[in-house]
Amino acid sequence: KAGVTQTPRYLIKTRGQQVTLSCSPISGHRSVSWYQQTPGQGLQFLFEYFSETQRNKGNFPGRFSGRQFSNSRSEMNVSTLELGDSALYLCASSLGLSGRLGDTQYFGPGTRLTVL
Amino acid sequence: GQQVMQIPQYQHVQEGEDFTTYCNSSTTLSNIQWYKQRPGGHPVFLIQLVKSGEVKKQKRLTFQFGEAKKNSSLHITATQTTDVGTYFCAAMIYNQGGKLIFGQGTELSVKP
Numbered sequence: 001k002a003g004v005t006q007t008p009r010y011l012i013k014t015r016g017q018q019v020t021l022s023c024s025p026i027s028g029h030r031s032v033s034w035y036q037q038t039p040g041q042g043l044q045f046l047f048e049y050f051s052e053t054q055r056n057k058g059n060f061p062g063r064f065s066g067r068q069f070s071n072s073r074s075e076m077n078v079s080t081l082e083l084g085d086s087a088l089y090l091c092a093s094s095l096g097l098s099g100r101l102g103d104t105q106y107f108g109p110g111t112r113l114t115v116l
Numbered sequence: 117g118q119q120v121m122q123i124p125q126y127q128h129v130q131e132g133e134d135f136t137t138y139c140n141s142s143t144t145l146s147n148i149q150w151y152k153q154r155p156g157g158h159p160v161f162l163i164q165l166v167k168s169g170e171v172k173k174q175k176r177l178t179f180q181f182g183e184a185k186k187n188s189s190l191h192i193t194a195t196q197t198t199d200v201g202t203y204f205c206a207a208m209i210y211n212q213g214g215k216l217i218f219g220q221g222t223e224l225s226v227k228p
Binding site: 106 | 158161
């Protein structure tokens with residue numbers, strides 16, 4: 001079974017631009033969670049989608065948004081990029097909602113975003 | 117504020133020494149998961165603990181969940197260079213809408 005895939009793997013943007021990241025979960029998984037990872041802040045939860053609906057949201061500004069499609073693939077969008085948005089963006093998939101008893105998350109390799 | 121505190125932030129050990137990382141919360145946890153992230157890699161699930169006082173072992177790794185379900189620990193016996201990486205706990209807190217909250221991680225380096 002193929003693992004979680006994320007595209008692109010690396011991205012360089014300039015301030016003010018917008019970016020869309022994509023995540024394809026493991027086949028059969030219905031939940032996709034997004035995380036931002038930086039050296040100073042660790043792993044910060046962005047949001048979680050399950051069956052095309054946002055189920056949980058972290059404490060990020062409205063510039064960060066996401067969606068999930070009927071095939072469970074998910075996209076994350078960041079508008080009006082700031083220098084501080086430079087980070088590794090990880091998505092994780094699970095059968096059910098993350099943290100649910102018996103469910104585990106499988107992380108993708110991440111997208112390394114650099115904002116200049 | 118940070119709801120799941122993990123200490124220490126860094127740990128440097130000599131190969132063969134033991135290592136422990138701790139995860140603490142002021143609120144009751146529904147369950148807790150542990151992940152390992154190798155340098156340049158992504159987090160990989162290790163284990164999930166659910167029951168109060170639960171202890172689980174995976175070879176040289178021992179995971180514990182506190183009696184009050186407010187803390188957890190990961191202990192590695194006789195570290196090896198392959199243990200290098202950052203260990204994260206991730207907890208689901210009761211009445212927090214099902215969000216999985218990660219600790220800051222403990223970065224382990226092992227000197228051969």
